[in-house]
Structure formats: C-alpha cells, structure tokens
Amino acid sequence: MKHPILHPGLNLGPHHGQTHASAEKAVFGFWVFLMSDLIIFGLMFATYATMSNPVGLAGGPGPKEAFDLTSVFIQTMILLVSSLTFGFASLALRHEAGRGRIALWLVVTLLLGLAFLGFELRDFAHMVEIGAVPSRSGYLSAFWGLVPLHGAHVAAGCVWILVMLAQMATLGLVSVVKTRLLRLGLFWHFLDLVWIGIFTIVYLSGLAS
Amino acid sequence: MNTDQPLHWLLGRLDISALPILPAIRNPTPSEFVAAGAALAVIVGAFAALAFLTWFRLWTPLWRDWLTSTDHKRIGIMYVVLAIVMMARGVIEAGVMRTQQAFGLGGGFLTPEHFSELFTTHGTIMIFFVAMPLIAGIVNYIMPLQIGARDMSFPVMNQISLGLTATGAALVMISLVLAQFSNGTWAAYPPYTGLDFNPGTGPDYWIWTIVFSGIGSTLSGINFAVTIYKERAPGMTLFRMPVFCWTVLCTAIIMIFALPPLTVAALMLGADRYLDFHFFTNDLGGNMMNFVNLFWLFGHPEVYLLVIPAYGVLSETVATFSGKRIYGYTSMVYATMAIAVLSFCVWLHHFFTMGQSANVNIVFGVASMMIAVPTGVKVYNWMATMFRGRIRMTVPMIYAIGFFYLFVIGGLTGVILANPTITYQVHNTLFLVAHFHNVIIPGVVFGLLSGYHYWFPKAFGFRLHEGWGRLIALCWIFGFSLAFLPLYALGFMGMPRRTANFTDPAYLPLLYVALFGAAILLVAVVSILIQLWVSVRRREELAVPLGDPWNGRTLEWATPSPPPPYNFAILPQVRCIDDFADAKATGRAYAEPGADAYEDIEMPDNTPIGVFLCIGTTVLGLALVFYIWWLAIASFVAMTLVFIVRSFRVSSSHVIPAAEIAAAHRHWLDQVRAAAPVTRLEETHSANRGLAVLERPEMTGAAQ
Ligand code: HEM
Ligand SMILES: [Cu+2]
Numbered sequence A: 001m002k003h004p005i006l007h008p009g010l011n012l013g014p015h016h017g018q019t020h021a022s023a024e025k026a027v028f029g030f031w032v033f034l035m036s037d038l039i040i041f042g043l044m045f046a047t048y049a050t051m052s053n054p055v056g057l058a059g060g061p062g063p064k065e066a067f068d069l070t071s072v073f074i075q076t077m078i079l080l081v082s083s084l085t086f087g088f089a090s091l092a093l094r095h096e097a098g099r100g101r102i103a104l105w106l107v108v109t110l111l112l113g114l115a116f117l118g119f120e121l122r123d124f125a126h127m128v129e130i131g132a133v134p135s136r137s138g139y140l141s142a143f144w145g146l147v148p149l150h151g152a153h154v155a156a157g158c159v160w161i162l163v164m165l166a167q168m169a170t171l172g173l174v175s176v177v178k179t180r181l182l183r184l185g186l187f188w189h190f191l192d193l194v195w196i197g198i199f200t201i202v203y204l205s206g207l208a209s
Numbered sequence B: 001m002n003t004d005q006p007l008h009w010l011l012g013r014l015d016i017s018a019l020p021i022l023p024a025i026r027n028p029t030p031s032e033f034v035a036a037g038a039a040l041a042v043i044v045g046a047f048a049a050l051a052f053l054t055w056f057r058l059w060t061p062l063w064r065d066w067l068t069s070t071d072h073k074r075i076g077i078m079y080v081v082l083a084i085v086m087m088a089r090g091v092i093e094a095g096v097m098r099t100q101q102a103f104g105l106g107g108g109f110l111t112p113e114h115f116s117e118l119f120t121t122h123g124t125i126m127i128f129f130v131a132m133p134l135i136a137g138i139v140n141y142i143m144p145l146q147i148g149a150r151d152m153s154f155p156v157m158n159q160i161s162l163g164l165t166a167t168g169a170a171l172v173m174i175s176l177v178l179a180q181f182s183n184g185t186w187a188a189y190p191p192y193t194g195l196d197f198n199p200g201t202g203p204d205y206w207i208w209t210i211v212f213s214g215i216g217s218t219l220s221g222i223n224f225a226v227t228i229y230k231e232r233a234p235g236m237t238l239f240r241m242p243v244f245c246w247t248v249l250c251t252a253i254i255m256i257f258a259l260p261p262l263t264v265a266a267l268m269l270g271a272d273r274y275l276d277f278h279f280f281t282n283d284l285g286g287n288m289m290n291f292v293n294l295f296w297l298f299g300h301p302e303v304y305l306l307v308i309p310a311y312g313v314l315s316e317t318v319a320t321f322s323g324k325r326i327y328g329y330t331s332m333v334y335a336t337m338a339i340a341v342l343s344f345c346v347w348l349h350h351f352f353t354m355g356q357s358a359n360v361n362i363v364f365g366v367a368s369m370m371i372a373v374p375t376g377v378k379v380y381n382w383m384a385t386m387f388r389g390r391i392r393m394t395v396p397m398i399y400a401i402g403f404f405y406l407f408v409i410g411g412l413t414g415v416i417l418a419n420p421t422i423t424y425q426v427h428n429t430l431f432l433v434a435h436f437h438n439v440i441i442p443g444v445v446f447g448l449l450s451g452y453h454y455w456f457p458k459a460f461g462f463r464l465h466e467g468w469g470r471l472i473a474l475c476w477i478f479g480f481s482l483a484f485l486p487l488y489a490l491g492f493m494g495m496p497r498r499t500a501n502f503t504d505p506a507y508l509p510l511l512y513v514a515l516f517g518a519a520i521l522l523v524a525v526v527s528i529l530i531q532l533w534v535s536v537r538r539r540e541e542l543a544v545p546l547g548d549p550w551n552g553r554t555l556e557w558a559t560p561s562p563p564p565p566y567n568f569a570i571l572p573q574v575r576c577i578d579d580f581a582d583a584k585a586t587g588r589a590y591a592e593p594g595a596d597a598y599e600d601i602e603m604p605d606n607t608p609i610g611v612f613l614c615i616g617t618t619v620l621g622l623a624l625v626f627y628i629w630w631l632a633i634a635s636f637v638a639m640t641l642v643f644i645v646r647s648f649r650v651s652s653s654h655v656i657p658a659a660e661i662a663a664a665h666r667h668w669l670d671q672v673r674a675a676a677p678v679t680r681l682e683e684t685h686s687a688n689r690g691l692a693v694l695e696r697p698e699m700t701g702a703a704q
Helices: A018-051 A069-094 A099-129 A138-171 A175-208 B005-011 B021-026 B030-055 B059-067 B072-102 B112-146 B155-177 B202-230 B243-275 B288-322 B329-342 B347-354 B358-370 B372-386 B395-417 B420-426 B430-460 B466-492 B505-537 B579-586 B609-625 B629-646 B658-674
Strands: B601-604 B653-656
Touching: A018 A138, A018 A175, A018 B202, A018 B243, A018 B288, A069 A099, A069 A175, A099 A138, A138 A175, A138 B243, B021 B030, B030 B059, B030 B112, B030 B155, B059 B072, B072 B112, B072 B155, B072 B430, B072 B505, B112 B155, B112 B202, B112 B243, B112 B288, B112 B430, B155 B202, B155 B609, B202 B243, B202 B609, B243 B288, B243 B329, B288 B329, B288 B347, B288 B372, B288 B395, B288 B430, B329 B372, B347 B358, B347 B420, B358 B372, B358 B395, B358 B420, B372 B395, B395 B420, B395 B430, B395 B466, B430 B466, B466 B505, B609 B629
Parallel strands: none
Antiparallel strands: B601 B653
16 A cells, blocks of 8 residues: 555645654544543433423523524534634645644634634523523533533633644644644544534524424 | 631631541440541551651652553553552451441441441442452553553553542542541432432542543543554454453443443532532432433443453463363454443343333343343353363462352343343342342452462562462352352342341341351452462562463463563564464474564653642542632642643653663573473472473364
C-alpha cells in the first residue's frame, strides 16, 4: 500500500513522516474515548425520553413554554458552520499550509463556538426566568442534565482551541501538537453530531408533540 | 446548621462531631466502639505506614521508583498492593457482619444502621477496590508482556487511572475517620439515598468514590483495548494471542461501555442531592426506576468484567500445568465474546420483581439463561485441556479444581435465579447473597489469586512459598463452602438479606456454620500476608531469575524475572499460538541475536501527574462531601491548570542505548546457558531457577 490509511477520520498523510504513523495510536485511542462519551450522551437522551411525559412534566413548564426554536435554529447553524471551519483548519494542517492558516480557521471556529454558547446561555436565562429550572420537574431535570452537558463540552472544546493556539505559537507544529489538533477535530465534529441529536429529539420533537 | 458563619464558610459541614470517637464516648455501645475501633485502626495503620517509610528511608525510592513510574509493571504491582490492603478491610467487615448475624437473634451488638453501613462499604470495597484493582493490576503486568509490547499505549494515562482508583479507595478509608460512609447498599438506590431520607455525608461519599474510580476504570479500559489493538509484536495476530489477552480485550470493551452508565447514575444522584434536580425523587416527576436501570446497565456487565479475566487466568494456568495447549482455542475466544455481548442484554434480571410485565421478564430471563451456554463451552474446554495432560497439582491447579466444582454450583443457581417465577420467591433473601458470592469468590477471587501465585515469580524473581499457597487455596475452598453454601438453605427458609437481626431461632445453626466458614476465610487472608513474608525471607532458595519457572507457554516467560523496564531486548517474532512453547520445542528460544539486532529504545519519563491528580481529586471529593465550596473550586481549578501547563512540555521520554540493552540481554543469556534446567516435576523445588527442560508436549503426544 502506498498511502496507508491508518485510522478513520482525516489522516495527516505520509508526507508528515513519523507523525503520521504515531497519530494512529493517539487518534484511535481518542475514538474509543469518544465512544465512551457517546454512551454518556446516549443515556442522557434515554433519560430525557423517559421523562418527557405528563408524569415527568409534573405540571411544570414544557417544551412549548420553554423553547425558542428560532434561537435554537441559529445555534444549530452556527455549530454546523463551525464544524466546516474546523474542517478547513484540518485541511490546512494536512496540506501544510502554515501555522497562520491553521490558526486563522481555529480562531473562526472558536468565535463560532463562543457565539453558540452565547445564544445557548441566553436561552437558559430565559428558561430560568419563566421558572423552567431543574428543581421544577423531572422533565426539566433531564433537560438540564442533557443540554448543558453538551454546552459544557463545547466550552471545554473552546478552552482546548485556546490551548492549541498557544501551543502552536510556542511549540510550533511539532508532532504532539499535530496529533492533538487531529483529536480536537474529532471532538469538535462529535459535539456537532450530538447537537443534531439534541436538536431533533429535544427541540423538534419536543415542540412537535 | 452551623451558626458560626466564617467557620461554616471555611469548613462547610465538617465539624468536630464528624469524628467517630465522640459518639463512642457519649454513647458507649458496642456498635459505637466498633466504629471507633475501625477509625483508630485506620489512623494507626496510616501512622505505622508513614513511620515505616521514614524509618527505613523509603520515601525517595517510593517516589522515584513507584509513585511517579509510568512502567506498566510497577503500576500493576501498585494496583495489587492496593487490592490486598482493601481486601483486609473488606474481609474484616464481612467477619463482623457474620458475627453480628450469629448473635442476631432478637438483637446482636450492632445497630441496624451500622450493619447497613458495613454491608455497603463491604460491597463497594470488594467490587471496586479489591476485584477491580486486582484485575487492573494483573492485566497491567501481564497483558503487555504476553503480546510482546514494551508498554501500554498510554503510559501516563495508565498512571492517572491508578491515581483515580486510589482516590476512591482513599475516600472510603477516610470515611471511617471523618463522618460516615453511605448505608444505602453498594447499589445506592434512591430515593433512600436521596437528600430527603439521607441528608448526611454517606451517599455523597459513595457518589464521589464511584465517580472518580469509575473514570479511572474507563480510562484503563481504553488503554487496555488500544494496547491490544496497536502494540502487538510482529506476527502476534489477534488469533495468536493468549486466551488471557482475549479476555482482557473483552473486559476492556465492557469497561468502556459499562462504566459510563454508573458514572451517569452517580452524577445524576449527585445532581439530585446537590442541585435540587428531580431525576430520582419521589415528587415532581422523578423516576427512581431510571436509576435502577442505569445502575444495572453497569452492574451486570460489571460482574462479567470481573469474571472474564479470571477465565483468562484459568485458561493460562490450566494449559501450563497440564502441559498442553488450551483445548478449543477458537471456541474459547468466541465464547468469551459471546459472554461479553450477552452481559449487556440481561441487566433486568436484577429487578424482576419491580413491576414490569411478565413478557419483559421472560425475555430477560431467557437471555440470562443463555449465558450458561458459552460458559459451559469454557468449562468443558478447560476440562478437555486437562484430559490426558500431565497435570501438576500446584497451587493454581488447586484453585482451578475448586473453581470447577464451586463455580459450576454458582452458575447453576444463577440459572435458577434467571427464572422470574423463582426469583419472586427468593428475591432479597440470603439465597441471592449465596449465589453472587458463589460466582464471585470461586470465580473471580480464585482465578485472580491463582494468577497472583502463577505470575508472582515473573514480577519479583522468586516464587511464592508453595506450602502456604496450598494452605491458602484450601482455606478459600473450604472456608467459602462453609460460609456460603448454608446461605442457600437460609434463603429458602426465608431469611432476608441485609438484616442485622431476626426473630426465628431456626436460622441459628446455619449462621454458626457460616461464621465458622468466615473465620476460615479470615485465616486465608492472614495467610496471604504470612506467605508473602515467608517467601520474601526465603527468596534466595525460591529464586527463579531466569524467568520460566513453570515451563510456560506464552511470551511473558521468555523474559528474565523481573523483566527489564523495556520488557523485551528485541521484539519477539511470533509464529504461532503459545509461541514460547513452540520456540522451546523448535530450539528458537534463548537464541543469541546478532550484534546489530539491538536498537535504542525510547521509554517514557517518570511523571508526578498521577499522584497529583490522586491528591487533587481526593481533596475535591472531600470538599464536595463536606460542602466546602471554596476548596472544591480551588482543587478543580488547580488540577485543570496543572493539566494544561503540563501539556506544554513536549519531550517526556528518554532513550536507553542499544549497548546497555545488549549487555543486559547477553548477561541473561549467559546465565541461561550456564544453568541446569529442571523438569516439570521439580518445579516447586529449590533446584528451579527458572529454566525448564525442553520437552516437546505437542510432538511426543499427550500421554508422555
Ligand atoms: C471473604 C469472604 C466474604 C464474606 C464472609 C462475605 C460476607 C458478606 C456478607 C455477610 C454480606 C451481607 C449479606 C447480607 O446482605 O445479609 C455480604 C454482602 C456483599 N458482598 Fe460479601 N463477603 C465476602 C467476600 C466478598 C467478595 C470477594 C465480594 C466481591 C468481590 C463481595 C461482595 C459483596 C457484595 C456486593 C455484597 C452486597 C452488599 C449489599 O447488600 O449492598 N463479598 N458479604
Ligand atoms: Cu446480573
């Protein structure tokens, strides 16, 4: 084989030499970690599903009172675009377009991530205002267990982007920095995927029922 | 409530009444004295350990060679030490419970609350801090050697896993001295463990113990799986791996998928308790059945997580001590995988009586019974391995025989319990306690202890004393039988589990028998320590530095004992299953490599991150238990910062030069050539230096 694909996802490519090979282990390990994390989200989804019924609502505010579909739609778009911009950062990494180009796309991704969080926090504030807080009902507990968990992941991803920007500046594009960028990419796309689940199961089907 | 505001801010709900000595003085009942005695034992034990380390000036070696080490072998040993320490506590608690029940006709000496706390800590400790670390320890030590790897895929993460497991253990131990651990059983069902019924520190201790050690185990699982997939030596295809490595792979996969439900359940319970959520409360739409489902979604795979590696150990020891290749290798592998998959499909059998429809119960009942099929395949395979083998009744074989008889009984009662109609009769009785101890002790504990005996010489370069080993094995076998088989009868007689006292005198005779059995088990545990002591003292005559004391079949025996930090001077080229046995038979073993065969080896540096995270999470856990919010935030931020700052260090490895490796390897080969090999029959004699006579089991036929 001339260009062995060492792991699923974007490979660095053989022209990255030893780093390409050593990415295999690191990225595979991270995939496994993501599977484990996905189980956590899956269980939160399952809990949410079992609690979105009249018993779980316990007479408290439901989806119709608590959610603002426009805002959620904007968040969805922001997050999807941020995945695209991260993809550009990954391509710049793979094709060795230079640190500046990678950093540029990372910063764009970071800003989109922060914008997402901003909209999300605004929605949460609204929910608190109308009394849709976790102490109100089992249903709302499940909501506040699931959606902010995703938000916390996004926040962690933003911190990670910041750290990577700093590491690219101080350490340069050394091997560990490259494999960390690969893993960060997986993480970011993964959060996108989970959000699609949240958008569909929590928001769309919540408002449809 | 504390009215002293600044102090409250500083110490949360931690105050002087948290010390168990005070209630003992105020209210001198036997129950309080037992609690105070336990606290005293922890404190004295801790001080004794500190004094020992200081007196023998062991702090520096401890730090340099152990706590900061990223060597999978040292991490493995530390796990086993942790497990043995915790086992002492778990078994003592079991003894106290057995004594209480023997005197429990209409009273006894313990309050029901105290008894509840005992079975809660006993269960939690035995599962999470005895069985799990024993497995993690043995896997850490052996698996990389068996697949011909130099280390785990992620050595630093490995150390962090150990640190987090130690955090959990530390929290359970600290709970003896500061306030109380939970009394809500090891499964911690809400709403009893919710804030309304249980406002104290107990369930909070349980939550943080479980969360931290659970994260550690998940990371271990990732590490094991990635190591097996990515670090195998050249030629070591998956289907040439020793069966033990297959079982590790299955267990690792279970760890990756089954521990998250536990973490989620514990954190949800935490949200209920700390943040006024309503996941599991009685009011406002909470649903405690969600907890039960989540818990057993972890809990059932967990028991297979525990027993599958024990199957793996048995597969190794039975093959070695029968002098034969394992019978039905492929079926063994598929049976293990089948068990691992089925283990995720049966969790509901833990709550047949909780009100779902009969049809649901039937589905899960049938699924549970199906596990008996692959398990049966395994048992027959082991027996077929022994059939016409040249069996040596060494300690691991004694355990194996005990396993065959007793584990099969435990498995059969499991099939009985898988029948929902029967469960309705015996649910929550001692029948169940008998059943799960009957699979855990003869299965997990026997398997792991035989692994401990089998691989000890690999790790330390000398064998464990054989006579004491036999005594220990027999004590476990007979002690177990006396302590637990009567509980089946007691269960049928209707004695409930988790009861401190009772009014029916008919239970008494069998409870006395069980107490006697528990005493024998206590002897077994004490003997483990004596055996260690005796073996260390006689290490010269028990020495097997050449590395192959049992005429082993797999790659770990192809190294000196203890192996060098890099395990293999030259990575082995694997040709078949049981490669080392084949190498010995065909003369490939101990071959002198050419001078240019040696290469520099890059090894990871030591790092204190595991210790740091262990201390950090312990402080975080205590801060959360006692509502010391500033400390919780501070420790969390400190850990995050250290983690980030550390990630800016690029190089964290050093190189061992080829010349040094060559010299060490040649020295070992010279010793091997100079040594007198022993036949299998002499392997327990002092003539055994770790070199076996070349026998050709496969070629000379089974009846050699
Ligand atoms: C060494 C001998 C052992 C003895 C004498 C012993 C004894 C006991 C006793 C008396 C109980 C309470 C039974 C009741 O509910 O009435 C108990 C519960 C339990 N034991 Fe053991 N045990 C031993 C070893 C183990 C081991 C090795 C494990 C697991 C690795 C284990 C796991 C458990 C668990 C999970 C519970 C249930 C706790 C609960 O009800 O929440 N035990 N044991
Ligand atoms: Cu089960």
